[in-house]
Amino acid sequence: MYAVTQLLSVDEALSRILDGIAPLPAERVKLSDSLGRVLAEDLRAEINLPPFPNSALDGYAVRSDDVAAAAPQSPVQLRVTMDIPAGKPPDSPLTAGQAARIMTGAPLPIGADAVVPVEQTDARWQPDRPIELPSVVQIYRSARPGDGIRQVGDDLRAGQRVAAAGTVLRAQEIGVLASLGHVYVPVVRQPRVAILSTGDELIDIHEPLTPGKIHDSNGYMLAALAATYNAVPLRLPVARDTLDDVRRRFRQALEQRPDVILSSAGVSVGAFDVVRTVLAELGQIDFWRINLRPGKPLAFGHLQGVPFFGLPGNPVSAIVTFDVFVRPVLLRLGNRTDQASTITVITGEDIESDGRRSYLRVKLVSEDGQLKARLTGTQISSALISMVLADGLLIVPEGVTHVPAGTPLPVRLLRYMNI
Ligand code: AMP
Numbered sequence: 001m002y003a004v005t006q007l008l009s010v011d012e013a014l015s016r017i018l019d020g021i022a023p024l025p026a027e028r029v030k031l032s033d034s035l036g037r038v039l040a041e042d043l044r045a046e047i048n049l050p051p052f053p054n055s056a057l058d059g060y061a062v063r064s065d066d067v068a069a070a071a072p073q074s075p076v077q078l079r080v081t082m083d084i085p086a087g088k089p090p091d092s093p094l095t096a097g098q099a100a101r102i103m104t105g106a107p108l109p110i111g112a113d114a115v116v117p118v119e120q121t122d123a124r125w126q127p128d129r130p131i132e133l134p135s136v137v138q139i140y141r142s143a144r145p146g147d148g149i150r151q152v153g154d155d156l157r158a159g160q161r162v163a164a165a166g167t168v169l170r171a172q173e174i175g176v177l178a179s180l181g182h183v184y185v186p187v188v189r190q191p192r193v194a195i196l197s198t199g200d201e202l203i204d205i206h207e208p209l210t211p212g213k214i215h216d217s218n219g220y221m222l223a224a225l226a227a228t229y230n231a232v233p234l235r236l237p238v239a240r241d242t243l244d245d246v247r248r249r250f251r252q253a254l255e256q257r258p259d260v261i262l263s264s265a266g267v268s269v270g271a272f273d274v275v276r277t278v279l280a281e282l283g284q285i286d287f288w289r290i291n292l293r294p295g296k297p298l299a300f301g302h303l304q305g306v307p308f309f310g311l312p313g314n315p316v317s318a319i320v321t322f323d324v325f326v327r328p329v330l331l332r333l334g335n336r337t338d339q340a341s342t343i344t345v346i347t348g349e350d351i352e353s354d355g356r357r358s359y360l361r362v363k364l365v366s367e368d369g370q371l372k373a374r375l376t377g378t379q380i381s382s383a384l385i386s387m388v389l390a391d392g393l394l395i396v397p398e399g400v401t402h403v404p405a406g407t408p409l410p411v412r413l414l415r416y417m418n419i
Protein backbone atom coordinates (compact mmCIF):
# COMPACT_ATOMS: atom_id res chain seq x y z
CA MET A 1 0.00 0.00 0.00
CA TYR A 2 1.15 3.52 -0.71
CA ALA A 3 1.10 6.12 2.01
CA VAL A 4 -0.37 9.31 0.58
CA THR A 5 0.61 11.30 3.66
CA GLN A 6 4.34 10.90 2.96
CA LEU A 7 3.97 12.43 -0.48
CA LEU A 8 3.77 16.15 -1.20
CA SER A 9 0.68 17.18 -3.15
CA VAL A 10 1.09 18.55 -6.68
CA ASP A 11 -0.56 21.85 -5.71
CA GLU A 12 1.61 22.32 -2.64
CA ALA A 13 4.80 21.57 -4.60
CA LEU A 14 3.78 24.00 -7.35
CA SER A 15 2.96 26.80 -4.95
CA ARG A 16 6.36 26.35 -3.22
CA ILE A 17 8.10 26.46 -6.61
CA LEU A 18 6.21 29.55 -7.83
CA ASP A 19 6.84 31.40 -4.58
CA GLY A 20 10.17 32.81 -5.67
CA ILE A 21 9.38 33.39 -9.34
CA ALA A 22 8.80 36.92 -10.67
CA PRO A 23 8.30 38.16 -14.24
CA LEU A 24 11.41 39.05 -16.23
CA PRO A 25 12.07 42.67 -17.26
CA ALA A 26 10.95 44.21 -20.56
CA GLU A 27 13.05 44.71 -23.68
CA ARG A 28 12.38 46.29 -27.07
CA VAL A 29 12.28 44.12 -30.18
CA LYS A 30 11.62 44.94 -33.79
CA LEU A 31 7.98 44.43 -34.77
CA SER A 32 9.11 41.88 -37.36
CA ASP A 33 10.71 39.80 -34.57
CA SER A 34 7.77 39.99 -32.17
CA LEU A 35 5.60 37.00 -33.18
CA GLY A 36 4.83 34.88 -30.11
CA ARG A 37 6.43 37.38 -27.72
CA VAL A 38 4.54 38.72 -24.69
CA LEU A 39 3.60 42.40 -24.53
CA ALA A 40 5.26 44.04 -21.51
CA GLU A 41 2.81 46.95 -21.23
CA ASP A 42 -0.63 48.04 -22.41
CA LEU A 43 -0.46 49.53 -25.89
CA ARG A 44 -2.77 52.37 -26.94
CA ALA A 45 -3.34 53.87 -30.37
CA GLU A 46 -1.69 57.29 -30.77
CA ILE A 47 -3.57 58.01 -33.99
CA ASN A 48 -7.01 57.41 -35.46
CA LEU A 49 -7.51 54.55 -37.91
CA PRO A 50 -8.36 55.21 -40.61
CA PRO A 51 -6.42 58.47 -40.37
CA PHE A 52 -8.51 60.16 -43.14
CA PRO A 53 -12.02 59.58 -44.56
CA ASN A 54 -11.78 57.23 -47.51
CA SER A 55 -13.83 55.15 -49.86
CA ALA A 56 -14.88 51.65 -48.78
CA LEU A 57 -15.36 50.58 -52.42
CA ASP A 58 -14.65 51.29 -56.06
CA GLY A 59 -17.25 53.76 -57.29
CA TYR A 60 -18.18 57.41 -57.58
CA ALA A 61 -17.94 59.96 -54.79
CA VAL A 62 -21.05 62.14 -54.82
CA ARG A 63 -23.05 64.63 -52.79
CA SER A 64 -25.98 62.64 -51.42
CA ASP A 65 -28.39 65.54 -52.07
CA ASP A 66 -27.57 65.29 -55.78
CA VAL A 67 -28.56 61.62 -56.02
CA ALA A 68 -31.55 61.63 -53.65
CA ALA A 69 -33.94 60.93 -56.53
CA ALA A 70 -31.78 58.40 -58.38
CA ALA A 71 -33.41 55.06 -59.27
CA PRO A 72 -32.85 52.43 -61.99
CA GLN A 73 -35.68 53.85 -64.13
CA SER A 74 -34.71 57.48 -63.51
CA PRO A 75 -30.94 57.77 -63.17
CA VAL A 76 -29.26 61.03 -62.19
CA GLN A 77 -26.50 62.26 -64.48
CA LEU A 78 -23.42 63.85 -62.87
CA ARG A 79 -20.33 65.45 -64.39
CA VAL A 80 -17.15 63.52 -63.63
CA THR A 81 -14.51 66.08 -62.63
CA MET A 82 -11.86 64.01 -60.85
CA ASP A 83 -10.18 60.64 -60.83
CA ILE A 84 -8.96 59.64 -57.33
CA PRO A 85 -6.80 56.52 -57.13
CA ALA A 86 -5.66 55.12 -53.76
CA GLY A 87 -2.75 57.06 -52.28
CA LYS A 88 -3.49 60.40 -53.99
CA PRO A 89 -5.16 63.26 -52.11
CA PRO A 90 -7.83 64.97 -54.30
CA ASP A 91 -6.76 68.40 -55.54
CA SER A 92 -10.15 70.14 -55.49
CA PRO A 93 -13.50 69.93 -53.70
CA LEU A 94 -16.62 68.39 -55.19
CA THR A 95 -19.40 70.83 -55.96
CA ALA A 96 -23.08 70.37 -56.86
CA GLY A 97 -23.71 68.22 -59.92
CA GLN A 98 -20.23 66.69 -59.83
CA ALA A 99 -18.94 63.20 -59.20
CA ALA A 100 -15.40 61.84 -58.74
CA ARG A 101 -14.31 58.36 -59.76
CA ILE A 102 -12.75 56.91 -56.60
CA MET A 103 -11.02 53.66 -55.73
CA THR A 104 -11.16 51.64 -52.49
CA GLY A 105 -8.99 53.29 -49.82
CA ALA A 106 -8.64 56.58 -51.73
CA PRO A 107 -9.20 59.83 -49.76
CA LEU A 108 -12.65 61.37 -50.09
CA PRO A 109 -12.76 64.84 -51.69
CA ILE A 110 -14.16 67.69 -49.61
CA GLY A 111 -17.82 68.20 -50.45
CA ALA A 112 -18.56 64.54 -51.13
CA ASP A 113 -20.54 62.69 -48.44
CA ALA A 114 -21.24 59.31 -50.08
CA VAL A 115 -19.75 56.83 -52.51
CA VAL A 116 -21.99 54.99 -54.97
CA PRO A 117 -20.65 51.55 -55.96
CA VAL A 118 -19.56 51.34 -59.59
CA GLU A 119 -22.10 48.52 -60.04
CA GLN A 120 -24.89 51.08 -59.44
CA THR A 121 -23.72 53.29 -62.33
CA ASP A 122 -23.42 53.00 -66.08
CA ALA A 123 -19.62 52.96 -65.73
CA ARG A 124 -19.41 49.29 -64.75
CA TRP A 125 -16.24 47.64 -65.93
CA GLN A 126 -16.82 45.59 -69.10
CA PRO A 127 -14.22 43.65 -71.07
CA ASP A 128 -14.81 45.57 -74.29
CA ARG A 129 -15.02 49.00 -72.70
CA PRO A 130 -12.16 51.45 -72.20
CA ILE A 131 -11.20 52.31 -68.63
CA GLU A 132 -10.70 56.03 -69.39
CA LEU A 133 -12.45 58.47 -67.14
CA PRO A 134 -15.96 59.13 -68.54
CA SER A 135 -17.05 62.76 -68.72
CA VAL A 136 -20.50 61.96 -67.26
CA VAL A 137 -21.86 59.14 -65.17
CA GLN A 138 -25.42 57.84 -64.68
CA ILE A 139 -26.21 57.03 -61.05
CA TYR A 140 -28.91 54.36 -60.62
CA ARG A 141 -29.34 54.46 -56.86
CA SER A 142 -29.76 57.05 -54.14
CA ALA A 143 -27.25 57.24 -51.29
CA ARG A 144 -27.45 58.43 -47.69
CA PRO A 145 -24.74 60.61 -46.18
CA GLY A 146 -21.88 58.31 -45.08
CA ASP A 147 -22.73 55.44 -47.44
CA GLY A 148 -19.59 53.78 -48.80
CA ILE A 149 -17.30 55.88 -46.60
CA ARG A 150 -14.84 54.77 -43.88
CA GLN A 151 -14.71 57.66 -41.42
CA VAL A 152 -11.73 58.80 -39.34
CA GLY A 153 -11.37 56.56 -36.25
CA ASP A 154 -13.99 54.02 -37.42
CA ASP A 155 -11.56 51.13 -36.73
CA LEU A 156 -9.59 52.54 -33.83
CA ARG A 157 -9.72 55.86 -31.99
CA ALA A 158 -6.61 57.62 -30.70
CA GLY A 159 -6.21 56.65 -27.03
CA GLN A 160 -8.05 53.34 -27.36
CA ARG A 161 -6.26 50.23 -25.98
CA VAL A 162 -5.02 47.94 -28.75
CA ALA A 163 -3.65 45.10 -26.60
CA ALA A 164 -3.12 44.53 -22.88
CA ALA A 165 0.14 43.71 -21.12
CA GLY A 166 0.55 39.92 -21.10
CA THR A 167 -0.88 39.44 -24.60
CA VAL A 168 0.99 36.91 -26.71
CA LEU A 169 1.48 38.69 -30.02
CA ARG A 170 -0.21 36.99 -32.95
CA ALA A 171 -0.32 37.97 -36.61
CA GLN A 172 -3.37 40.16 -36.04
CA GLU A 173 -1.80 42.18 -33.19
CA ILE A 174 1.34 42.63 -35.29
CA GLY A 175 -0.80 43.85 -38.20
CA VAL A 176 -2.56 46.43 -36.03
CA LEU A 177 0.75 47.64 -34.56
CA ALA A 178 2.13 47.99 -38.08
CA SER A 179 -0.89 50.06 -39.10
CA LEU A 180 -0.10 52.34 -36.16
CA GLY A 181 3.50 52.65 -37.32
CA HIS A 182 5.21 50.84 -34.43
CA VAL A 183 8.74 49.89 -35.44
CA TYR A 184 9.60 48.44 -32.02
CA VAL A 185 7.45 46.70 -29.40
CA PRO A 186 8.05 46.40 -25.64
CA VAL A 187 8.03 42.69 -24.77
CA VAL A 188 8.99 40.59 -21.77
CA ARG A 189 12.49 39.16 -22.04
CA GLN A 190 12.41 35.45 -22.95
CA PRO A 191 13.45 33.06 -20.18
CA ARG A 192 16.75 31.29 -20.88
CA VAL A 193 16.53 27.61 -20.03
CA ALA A 194 19.65 25.47 -19.71
CA ILE A 195 18.94 21.80 -20.46
CA LEU A 196 21.09 18.94 -19.30
CA SER A 197 20.59 15.22 -19.86
CA THR A 198 22.41 12.87 -17.56
CA GLY A 199 23.14 9.18 -17.89
CA ASP A 200 25.97 6.85 -18.99
CA GLU A 201 23.58 5.12 -21.38
CA LEU A 202 22.88 8.29 -23.40
CA ILE A 203 24.41 9.17 -26.75
CA ASP A 204 23.54 12.09 -28.98
CA ILE A 205 21.34 11.55 -32.02
CA HIS A 206 24.10 11.62 -34.64
CA GLU A 207 25.92 8.72 -32.95
CA PRO A 208 24.95 5.15 -33.93
CA LEU A 209 23.33 2.95 -31.29
CA THR A 210 25.64 0.42 -29.66
CA PRO A 211 24.77 -2.26 -27.07
CA GLY A 212 23.42 -0.71 -23.87
CA LYS A 213 23.08 2.78 -25.30
CA ILE A 214 20.01 4.86 -26.19
CA HIS A 215 19.67 8.24 -27.86
CA ASP A 216 19.13 11.24 -25.64
CA SER A 217 15.48 12.04 -26.35
CA ASN A 218 14.77 14.15 -23.26
CA GLY A 219 17.28 16.84 -24.21
CA TYR A 220 15.58 17.48 -27.54
CA MET A 221 12.09 17.13 -26.10
CA LEU A 222 12.73 19.53 -23.21
CA ALA A 223 14.31 22.06 -25.59
CA ALA A 224 11.19 21.88 -27.76
CA LEU A 225 8.93 22.24 -24.70
CA ALA A 226 10.88 25.28 -23.49
CA ALA A 227 10.57 26.88 -26.93
CA THR A 228 6.83 26.10 -26.94
CA TYR A 229 6.47 28.32 -23.88
CA ASN A 230 8.45 31.21 -25.27
CA ALA A 231 11.79 30.35 -23.68
CA VAL A 232 15.23 30.16 -25.28
CA PRO A 233 16.51 26.58 -24.87
CA LEU A 234 20.25 26.12 -24.24
CA ARG A 235 21.19 22.44 -24.63
CA LEU A 236 24.35 21.19 -22.97
CA PRO A 237 26.26 18.00 -23.80
CA VAL A 238 25.11 14.86 -21.99
CA ALA A 239 26.60 14.45 -18.49
CA ARG A 240 28.02 11.09 -17.46
CA ASP A 241 26.87 9.51 -14.21
CA THR A 242 29.92 10.71 -12.28
CA LEU A 243 30.08 13.45 -9.68
CA ASP A 244 32.85 15.20 -11.62
CA ASP A 245 31.08 15.24 -14.94
CA VAL A 246 27.80 16.43 -13.44
CA ARG A 247 29.64 19.21 -11.54
CA ARG A 248 31.35 20.27 -14.76
CA ARG A 249 28.05 20.41 -16.67
CA PHE A 250 26.32 22.32 -13.86
CA ARG A 251 29.06 24.96 -14.07
CA GLN A 252 28.68 25.07 -17.85
CA ALA A 253 24.95 25.50 -17.41
CA LEU A 254 25.50 28.50 -15.13
CA GLU A 255 27.84 30.08 -17.69
CA GLN A 256 24.85 30.33 -20.02
CA ARG A 257 23.26 32.87 -17.62
CA PRO A 258 20.06 30.84 -17.45
CA ASP A 259 16.83 31.84 -15.73
CA VAL A 260 15.98 28.17 -15.17
CA ILE A 261 18.07 24.98 -15.27
CA LEU A 262 16.49 21.65 -16.21
CA SER A 263 18.19 18.32 -15.87
CA SER A 264 16.66 14.95 -16.54
CA ALA A 265 17.38 11.61 -14.84
CA GLY A 266 19.68 10.83 -11.97
CA VAL A 267 17.25 11.96 -9.29
CA SER A 268 15.70 8.70 -8.15
CA VAL A 269 17.24 6.19 -5.79
CA GLY A 270 19.55 4.32 -8.18
CA ALA A 271 23.17 3.79 -7.22
CA PHE A 272 24.37 6.24 -9.91
CA ASP A 273 21.84 8.99 -9.30
CA VAL A 274 24.38 11.75 -8.82
CA VAL A 275 22.33 14.82 -9.79
CA ARG A 276 20.82 15.07 -6.32
CA THR A 277 24.20 14.79 -4.67
CA VAL A 278 25.79 17.52 -6.80
CA LEU A 279 22.80 19.84 -6.45
CA ALA A 280 23.00 19.50 -2.66
CA GLU A 281 26.74 20.18 -2.81
CA LEU A 282 26.72 23.22 -5.14
CA GLY A 283 23.34 24.71 -4.33
CA GLN A 284 20.25 24.23 -2.22
CA ILE A 285 18.04 21.23 -2.76
CA ASP A 286 14.49 20.29 -1.91
CA PHE A 287 13.89 16.73 -2.86
CA TRP A 288 10.29 15.79 -3.01
CA ARG A 289 8.36 12.64 -3.51
CA ILE A 290 5.26 13.98 -5.11
CA ASN A 291 1.77 12.52 -5.08
CA LEU A 292 1.89 12.34 -8.86
CA ARG A 293 1.80 9.66 -11.54
CA PRO A 294 3.85 9.54 -13.67
CA GLY A 295 6.72 11.47 -12.15
CA LYS A 296 6.90 10.82 -8.43
CA PRO A 297 10.51 11.92 -7.74
CA LEU A 298 11.28 15.59 -8.38
CA ALA A 299 14.34 17.47 -7.24
CA PHE A 300 13.80 21.21 -7.03
CA GLY A 301 16.28 23.70 -5.74
CA HIS A 302 18.56 26.59 -6.61
CA LEU A 303 21.99 26.72 -8.12
CA GLN A 304 23.54 30.13 -7.40
CA GLY A 305 20.04 31.56 -7.13
CA VAL A 306 18.81 29.98 -10.39
CA PRO A 307 15.76 27.72 -10.03
CA PHE A 308 16.77 24.15 -10.79
CA PHE A 309 14.52 21.24 -11.72
CA GLY A 310 15.83 17.69 -11.57
CA LEU A 311 13.19 15.99 -13.70
CA PRO A 312 12.74 12.22 -13.85
CA GLY A 313 14.57 10.33 -16.60
CA ASN A 314 11.66 8.40 -18.04
CA PRO A 315 10.55 10.52 -20.99
CA VAL A 316 6.81 10.46 -20.20
CA SER A 317 7.53 11.41 -16.58
CA ALA A 318 9.81 14.18 -17.81
CA ILE A 319 7.20 15.66 -20.16
CA VAL A 320 4.41 15.43 -17.56
CA THR A 321 6.48 16.99 -14.77
CA PHE A 322 7.55 19.71 -17.19
CA ASP A 323 3.92 20.43 -17.99
CA VAL A 324 2.85 20.42 -14.35
CA PHE A 325 5.78 22.29 -12.75
CA VAL A 326 8.10 23.91 -15.31
CA ARG A 327 5.49 25.31 -17.69
CA PRO A 328 3.86 27.49 -14.97
CA VAL A 329 7.31 28.82 -14.05
CA LEU A 330 8.07 29.76 -17.66
CA LEU A 331 4.64 31.39 -18.01
CA ARG A 332 5.19 33.44 -14.87
CA LEU A 333 8.72 34.46 -15.92
CA GLY A 334 7.24 35.50 -19.25
CA ASN A 335 4.42 37.39 -17.48
CA ARG A 336 1.77 35.36 -19.29
CA THR A 337 -1.64 35.15 -17.73
CA ASP A 338 -3.31 32.64 -20.05
CA GLN A 339 -4.69 29.43 -18.63
CA ALA A 340 -3.84 25.86 -19.60
CA SER A 341 -5.96 24.31 -22.36
CA THR A 342 -8.07 21.96 -20.26
CA ILE A 343 -11.58 20.74 -21.08
CA THR A 344 -13.98 18.50 -19.20
CA VAL A 345 -14.61 15.13 -20.87
CA ILE A 346 -16.61 12.06 -19.83
CA THR A 347 -14.59 8.88 -19.31
CA GLY A 348 -15.41 6.18 -21.86
CA GLU A 349 -14.45 3.21 -19.64
CA ASP A 350 -13.89 2.20 -16.01
CA ILE A 351 -10.45 3.38 -14.90
CA GLU A 352 -8.39 2.18 -11.95
CA SER A 353 -5.92 4.58 -10.35
CA ASP A 354 -3.56 4.26 -7.37
CA GLY A 355 -4.64 7.31 -5.37
CA ARG A 356 -1.92 9.59 -6.70
CA ARG A 357 -2.88 12.57 -8.91
CA SER A 358 -2.65 10.78 -12.25
CA TYR A 359 -2.16 12.09 -15.76
CA LEU A 360 -3.36 9.29 -18.03
CA ARG A 361 -2.82 9.35 -21.75
CA VAL A 362 -6.16 9.34 -23.57
CA LYS A 363 -7.67 9.56 -27.04
CA LEU A 364 -10.77 11.72 -27.40
CA VAL A 365 -13.46 9.88 -29.32
CA SER A 366 -16.98 10.82 -30.29
CA GLU A 367 -19.47 8.18 -29.10
CA ASP A 368 -23.28 8.58 -29.19
CA GLY A 369 -22.80 12.27 -29.96
CA GLN A 370 -20.60 12.75 -26.87
CA LEU A 371 -16.89 13.35 -26.56
CA LYS A 372 -15.35 10.59 -24.43
CA ALA A 373 -11.85 9.93 -23.11
CA ARG A 374 -10.42 6.45 -23.74
CA LEU A 375 -7.04 5.24 -22.51
CA THR A 376 -4.43 4.92 -25.28
CA GLY A 377 -3.31 1.56 -23.92
CA THR A 378 -0.01 1.26 -22.09
CA GLN A 379 0.56 3.89 -19.45
CA ILE A 380 4.20 2.87 -18.91
CA SER A 381 6.28 6.01 -18.44
CA SER A 382 9.13 5.00 -20.72
CA ALA A 383 6.96 4.71 -23.85
CA LEU A 384 7.08 8.21 -25.30
CA ILE A 385 5.16 7.08 -28.39
CA SER A 386 2.07 6.98 -26.16
CA MET A 387 2.37 10.79 -25.83
CA VAL A 388 2.48 11.04 -29.61
CA LEU A 389 -0.70 8.99 -29.93
CA ALA A 390 -2.57 10.74 -27.11
CA ASP A 391 -4.96 13.65 -27.64
CA GLY A 392 -4.68 14.64 -24.01
CA LEU A 393 -3.90 13.76 -20.42
CA LEU A 394 -6.89 12.74 -18.32
CA ILE A 395 -6.39 14.08 -14.80
CA VAL A 396 -7.57 11.69 -12.08
CA PRO A 397 -7.59 13.54 -8.74
CA GLU A 398 -5.61 12.41 -5.72
CA GLY A 399 -7.38 9.98 -3.38
CA VAL A 400 -9.39 8.38 -6.20
CA THR A 401 -8.75 4.73 -6.99
CA HIS A 402 -11.77 3.86 -9.15
CA VAL A 403 -13.35 6.02 -11.83
CA PRO A 404 -16.57 4.52 -13.29
CA ALA A 405 -17.25 5.02 -17.01
CA GLY A 406 -19.26 8.19 -17.58
CA THR A 407 -17.42 10.34 -15.00
CA PRO A 408 -16.64 13.92 -16.11
CA LEU A 409 -12.94 14.70 -15.57
CA PRO A 410 -10.52 17.37 -16.82
CA VAL A 411 -8.38 16.59 -19.85
CA ARG A 412 -5.22 18.56 -20.54
CA LEU A 413 -5.20 18.90 -24.32
CA LEU A 414 -2.00 17.91 -26.11
CA ARG A 415 -3.09 18.82 -29.61
CA TYR A 416 -3.72 22.36 -30.85
CA MET A 417 -2.69 23.65 -27.48
CA ASN A 418 -0.99 26.97 -27.05
CA ILE A 419 -0.13 26.90 -23.42
P1 AMP B 1 17.02 7.43 -14.19
O1 AMP B 1 16.18 8.52 -13.65
O2 AMP B 1 18.44 7.86 -14.41
O3 AMP B 1 16.93 6.18 -13.37
O4 AMP B 1 16.42 7.07 -15.61
C1 AMP B 1 15.14 6.50 -15.75
C2 AMP B 1 14.95 5.96 -17.17
O5 AMP B 1 14.93 7.05 -18.07
C3 AMP B 1 16.05 5.05 -17.65
O6 AMP B 1 15.47 4.02 -18.42
C4 AMP B 1 16.89 5.94 -18.53
O7 AMP B 1 17.60 5.24 -19.52
C5 AMP B 1 15.85 6.83 -19.14
N1 AMP B 1 16.42 8.11 -19.54
C6 AMP B 1 17.15 8.90 -18.76
N2 AMP B 1 17.54 10.01 -19.42
C7 AMP B 1 17.04 9.91 -20.66
C8 AMP B 1 17.12 10.73 -21.81
N3 AMP B 1 17.77 11.90 -21.79
N4 AMP B 1 16.49 10.32 -22.93
C9 AMP B 1 15.83 9.14 -22.94
N5 AMP B 1 15.72 8.33 -21.89
C10 AMP B 1 16.32 8.68 -20.75
Ligand code: MG
Pocket: 198, 199, 200, 265, 266, 270, 272, 313
Ligand atom coordinates in the same frame (compact mmCIF):
# COMPACT_ATOMS: atom_id res chain seq x y z
MG1 MG C 1 20.25 7.07 -14.86
